[in-house]
Amino acid sequence: MSNSTLVYSVETSNPFLEEVMERSGQNLRSCYQCRRCAAGCPVGDEAVVTPDRLIRMILLGEKEESLKNLLSWKCVACYTCGTRCPNNIQTARINEALKQMAKEAHIEPVIPKVASFHSAFMKSVAHFGRSNELEFMGLYELENFKQGGVNAVMDDLKSTSKLGLSMLKKKRMHFTLDKTKGRSEIKRLYKKSAEKRGSKE
Amino acid sequence: MSFRDILDSGKFAVTAEIGPPKGTDIKEMYHHIEVLKGKIDVANVTDNQSAVMRISSLAVCKIVLDNGMEPVLQMTCRDRNRIGLQADLLGASVLGIHNVLCLTGDHVNAGDHKQAKSVYDVESVQLLKIVEGMNNGKDMSGNEMKGATNFYAGAVVTPEANPLEPQLVKFEKKVKAGAKFFQTQAIYDMEKFKSFMAYARKFPVKVLAGIVVLKSAGMANFMNKNVPGISVPQVLIDEIKAAGKEKALETGINIAARHIKQLKDEKICDGVHIMAIGMEDKVPMIMERAGLL
Amino acid sequence: MNDKISSPKKGSVVIVGGGIGGMQAALDLADSGFKVHLIQKDPSIGGTMVMLDKTFPTGDCSMCMISPKMVEVGRHINIDVHSLAEVASVEGQPGDFKIKVKLAPRYVYPEKCTGCGDCEIKCPKKIPNEFDQGIGKRKVIYSLFAQAVPNTRAIDARHCLYLTKGTCRLCEKACKAGAINYEDKERVIEINAGAVILSPGLDRYDATVRGELGLGRWKNVVTSLQFERILSASGPFKGEVKRPSDEKHPRKVAWIQCVGSRDSHNANPWCSSVCCMYATKQTIIAKEHDKNIEPTIFYMEMRAFGKDFDKYVERAKNEYGVRYQRAMISAVREEPETGNLMLRYADEAGKLIDESFDMVVLSIGLEPHKDAAKFAKTFGIETNPYLFAKTSPLCPVQTTRDGIFVTGTYQGPKDIPDTVMQGSAVAGEAMALLSEARGTETVHKELLPERDVENEKPRIGVFVCHCGTNIAATVNIDEVVAAAKQLPDVAYVTNTIYACAQDNQDMIKQVVKDNNLNRVIIASCTPRTHEPLFQETIRDAGLNKYLFDLADIREQCSWCHMGQKEEATKKAVKIVKMSVAKSRLQKPLKTDYVGVTPACMIIGGGIAGMTSSLSLADQGFDVHVVEMEKELGGLTRNLFRTLEGNDVQEFLKATIAKVQAHKRITIHTNTQVKKTEGFVGNFKTALSNDTLISHGAIIIATGGTEYAPAEYLSGESDKVITQRDLEKRIASGEKFNPRARFVMIQCVGSREEPNQYCSRVCCQDAVKNAIAIKEQNPGSQVIILYRDIRTYGLREDYYKKARDIGVMFVRYDVDKKPQVEKDGDKLKVRTWDYMLNKELMIDADWLVLSAGLRPHPTTEGTGKMYKVTRNQDGYFLEAHVKLRPVDFPTEGIFVCGLAHAPKNLDETITQSLAAAGRAGVILSHERLAVSGIIAKHKKELCMSCLGCFRVCPFDSPYIGEDGKVAHNEVKCMGCGICAAICPAKAFQVNNFRDDQILAMIDAASECESGVVGG
């Protein structure tokens, strides 16, 4: 964390804070810094910034740092922080909001693979209405390739192909594609979602 | 030039301390005299410093003198009554020792003979008056003596004491009682010292600022806590801390040199009194860095 | 109140709940001429306080403090304790309620049971002991704890083998008093009373609900109350600090604060007010029990808001090495092999630390008791959303139903002194309501004339009690009887199974008469509980009560030497011998009486003094209010709204009007006290306006002042104002710029040397004003720089509200205080944010300083005048910080309001009502009895060294007109300190004279002269 002085004013910090609050549905202001969330965060050691500090950064208007924080990407969405929060703040939801805001602001993902994974998953669902491992893995590696080139893909394939192989062996993977018939409905929902996001940007 | 002449000439004087050892082995002390000789102007010989018993200051003054350096006899009122003090002053005079620094002396409580009976028959101000009287050929009771003394008398003052006002009253008394020069307690805060000097300059006396080298941040903190009248500003402590353990002494020496240089360059006082406390070897280095050698 | 009451008011009061608050109210009322019915759901009174080991800050044993009060309640002729009882319905109106009370069967005849406990030993079934919080076990026939009042056993019908399965009856066989009654049935009684006081006490948060904390899961996780029992000498580990899993001595022990409190998401939103301090106390006591313990307290905010609390916390830190870690714990995990508990927390720098502890204590919060909702319905009162009884800060002990009052934790979370204070306050309110009926339902005992025995040779009767098997199982009673018969002046000796049983009381009276005895000794249990009873017995037989002596051969012999029959018997004989030696020298003592002037002088005409004066005047006493300023109101004049939103100025105006209109109240404004002489019941005071007043009691309500800050550019910029200034501006309707930027700094002039105390009101004031500003202009910026936010109790709601509406809170440390600079007509504030570990720079249009409170400048003089002491900070020191929060050691003088310590308006009002209640107790007596056990001063021996004068806590020795020491016996409490210190032995305490004590020592040592060994 940098040690420079932070000039605080409500006028400058509020727009960002309000947006995070609105998009995450969390009342960050109610935080009284008990730091239970930090203590309970399973990825606290790895994430550098713990939920309490992330909330504080947003409260005090450190917009850029918030949008680029590692926690949002390391977060496993276990909801431990929010479940135990005496003020009912779900940092996992804040993380989701921040990642979306980062994307909209064209900020590079801090962990590209995480972005690829979820975006691939969502694309896969959009195609068939259901998630299919093979197709999803294909899409994921494609996303990975976009983000990190061949090396990223090779790196990943080494571990995933091993798993895939044993999944095959244990008859836990299937080749027929599971599909939902009412895909048009799902497409409409995707479109609606895109519209909603568009109206915000 | 005698010490009196040096000061009167306006030269920036440098004095340092020779601490007599406990016991008869005086090899190391000889070494210190060698190191300092020719560099400093005069050497103060301490008198059972901190109430710890050692070789008498009078004897050591004689050794210093014999080795080619001018001594200042430090004399405290703790261990001798008025008869003893006068007798020793006469003794010093006939041995050719003509500088005397009149002190009250640390309480026996501080030293290595805590059960001793403190004397304090007279104290520093009165001792100064005794010296003045003897210089005029009279002992303390007003009896004429055969042959007067010719002492150059000095005293001490603590410019950073808390509270300061009573000390200043005493300073004035010392001047009145015949002190010609003052060697101060260690000073670290230049601004405070300057304001003291602004006051002291009203009196016709020479002032030598006390310099004690800070060996570590710990020592500074210790002195702040335990030594009356010394206050090391936080910035200096931070400076030493920032230098790290290895470089602490080096930094302390630099600070001392820097202070001495400033005192001299800005003509703040008439000289410095370097209390090396076991680091007599380093005195020339300090002087060198202060631009005095 | 209600002036349409047609039927005359009743002189009795029903008190529901016999915890410390209920007991205080009961004693105050019963001592001042009201009949009291104390309804207690449990088999014993005592409440929560009896479960505690020690109380802070004095470290007094909780039981030792409360037990005498319980005995007093139990024995009081005008208090009926109905235990195992619940109120079923309340009908009627203030002054005349009809209360139906359901009495659960006890299965023991209370009048026959002596409390010896023989039945309990025989009972074959053990169940978890709720009193020890389930850590230990108890029998099915039981008393809640050893010192229970009433001291009768009860059978727990749910578990009794006979009552559930029809076999056993072992207790019946064991009981020599024939007190077991398996046929007992539930009964309903009806009580007609003038007022009802609710003091049902509290429940504690059930932390098993939060599984992550491991309570009930990991053995070495205990609640704070369980830990209290672990610390207690009467608890499961006899006071040794052990952990439950393996009974090993824990080294590292962690306390986790706010368990169940300050958590609007998962638990209770309020602050329980007491946990910070009890945890601190527990760490200190734990360290005192076992110096190897290393306590750590994990906390959010140290809410040491009370008088001398901060100092206590500092002591814990500095003297006991208690570690305070500002961090909350998310989960407690047990390490499988060791049973140790792993805690993870984020330190101040944000670093995550795993630390293993041997034991974890959960500081569980307070809740309204479990059936609070039902309770409210029964009594027809409203509650707040959290089910605490609904009250107003301006009428803090009144429920929504007239004539029904509330005290203690049912009104909101609070600690012991606040509860005791409310106890006296409700008593005062009930006295005021029922003043005309005072004395109508109380009874007095008619006594026989005393027999003159002054010139008789001593004829001593000795009764040696078996106490069931309590004594007899260890001490050979026959041997003691035989030995006693050999002693000089002993005329009669017998033994008895239970000396205290009703039939034996009659026997003793008869024996005294038949044998013409003039001294009585009963060798039995402790004088603490039984001496007054036996004194009464011999008084009934026509003897002066001071001719009685109790030889304690139970607590001091059979109980502590169990299994050592021979030695115990020898010791019992010696104890009896000592008692006889003393008894031979006993003299009848006179009980003197002094009259009481039924008027009170109140120094200070602020809200404290006025509240006291109205209560006392309503109670029917004359009141003189002495106010040095030209108008009434004190500091309350600067207060506009309470945190809860009440209009304070309106209230003040109404109060002043009431005081001015009351015919019993005389107001002396622009006046000071010149001199007061006299003693309790009989004070005479000269005022500076040359009035001379006679009064029986004094209330010191001299108030405090607000600190005028010198810090943070105060006085250098008109943009730097105090919280009080801001409140005034808001109240006067000032419109601030909608985008105005406020920075508030807390603890200005508080909580640092030389004022190392919390001013208690500032956090609320800041929150109150911050909310007001944000509500006026949501776009304004309000930042509160604080050290700990101390919105204790239900005030926490407002702290949350302030955050929710966008007030920003930034903590600062005393070592790194905010820096304020002028920047044109604006201000710049720099402070450190501990969450981001960086400096914050904030521009401010207004800097609002939360300046603390200070004792009033007259406090010192007043203290000297009445010889009442003050604490380090200059506030008056009460007689006992826990149990006598409005009394002074000097009888007849009371304190309330800011003169006592910083406090909020509702607390000042409560304390003022309490002071009025306490004063009312004294003023209601026509005369006051002076105990016979007092020190006697022999002037001819005295050399006026002033030793006594200096040490007497009651100021009874004084320097007489002849310049020598004299003694005012009315003030003497018989403590004996003077006798101990007097180098000339000029003081002797009646019945504890040197010759008596020496005779006892000689009797014990059988050493006749000063020669030994020869």
Place this chain on the structure above:
Amino acid sequence: MITGEQKPFEEIWNMVKDFKKVLVFGCNTCVAICHAGGGKEAEILASLLRMKASEEGIAIEINHNAVERHCEPEFFQPVMEDIRTYDLILSTACGVGVNLLSENIGDIPVFPAINTEFFGAVPRAGEFTELCAGCGNCILHLTGGICPIARCSKSLLNGPCGGTNNGSCEVSPDIKCAWVLIYDRMKKLNKLDLMKEINEAKDWSKAQGPRNFKVKVLEEIKK
């Protein structure tokens, strides 16, 4: 008044243990007030000694008695006959009393049970402070009523030494620097000029013991 403190019990016991009949003899004036040597303390000490004797298995008869003053023979003369039956008198009076009794008692030893301290004031119950050293040559009018002889650990006459530390003495932070007190007081009295005068070395001849004096009026009457 004169203050004293009881000697350590072991020291007293070692004085007493070889005697057979001991009187613990208290003085009911000054040392009674400081709870060191009055009749009560004599009684307690006698009792402690008896316990010690019984513990050690040594047969000593130990009794106690006290009179108003040991410094005036009239007070102990009445009990002299009884006192002479002992082989040791353990006096709890001040040194004056021990001396005077020794001179008057003949060949019976008189041992001190207390260490005589100083003449003290009683600022608070149980606290005694030395404010005057009885030096025979009072200069309190020059020092604002605060005595540098008694209250400065070096008995300085011309102001504080360099050891004054935030108003405390270099000997102990619990001792206030007398000269700082004097300075503050002189300032309050507006007499700082007086403080600037040099005080001559003290005439200690008046403090040299043994001292005595006679009350002049009585001398006159006797004549």
Place this chain on the structure above:
Amino acid sequence: MEIAYYPGCSLHASSRLYDVQTKTVLSKVGIELSEIEDWNCCGATSAGKQDDFLAIALPARNLGIADATGLSEIMIPCSSCYSRTLVSQKTLERDPKLKAEINTELAKKVEGKIKVSNILEVLLSKKNEIAEKAVKKLAGLKPACYYGCLLTRFPSDVPVSDNVENPVAMEGILKTIGAEPLDWGYKTDCCGASASVNDADTALVLMSKIFKDALARGANCFVTTCPMCQLNLDAYQDEVRGKYGIAKGLPVYFITELIGVSMGMDAEQMQIDRHFTEAVGLLKELKLL
């Protein structure tokens, strides 16, 4: 008794065995599962992370279909699907505007009346029947019951039927069939399933803690109801053990297969051979197969 059934993608794919077990075991205790028609993916964690709207809308479509069945209860064995669906239902209950907006796009409208249950709630309601049908007592089986994150913790407040931080339903059921479940410290801690593909290091460290505690307390297997957790703990066991030096592996059972075994079914019927970490051996050792 007929209950609506939403298997979700995993039970149709990587955890097909769970689908088989669930249907078999429940039919034994009189519950007939009726798979809702043409269901779609709930969006899982990804929707939650990427798209707030879809996170509610995707499960909403399934809820609409479920409501239309007229059945009173729908069971969702997969914790993730259960969580998403329950949150969607409760969110729409609180937000009528959003409900209307989504409903306009749906063929079958969400009504919100069907009760969304997880598998433990359903099993618990049949606890007595399970005990009756248990012909084999699972003596010697010392499972660490692993609930994972999603069964008791939710992104927003919804009613939770068990103790959120110390759920005990699984232990209760296992005790009735004679197993000896242990209390341990990581019942509801995250195993990192959602990160195992894209942030493996994080997932491995989380799993290592779970393994260490279970082993230290003497567990001889894990039992879970979440297909993600099962797959994660089962498939990555070698990596975790290798990286963190854990000596012993543990079979990771679905609760359903253990109930099946207690009802006397064999490994094949329960497809126990489809585990990555050998899972049949322990049951054989304990003479349960």
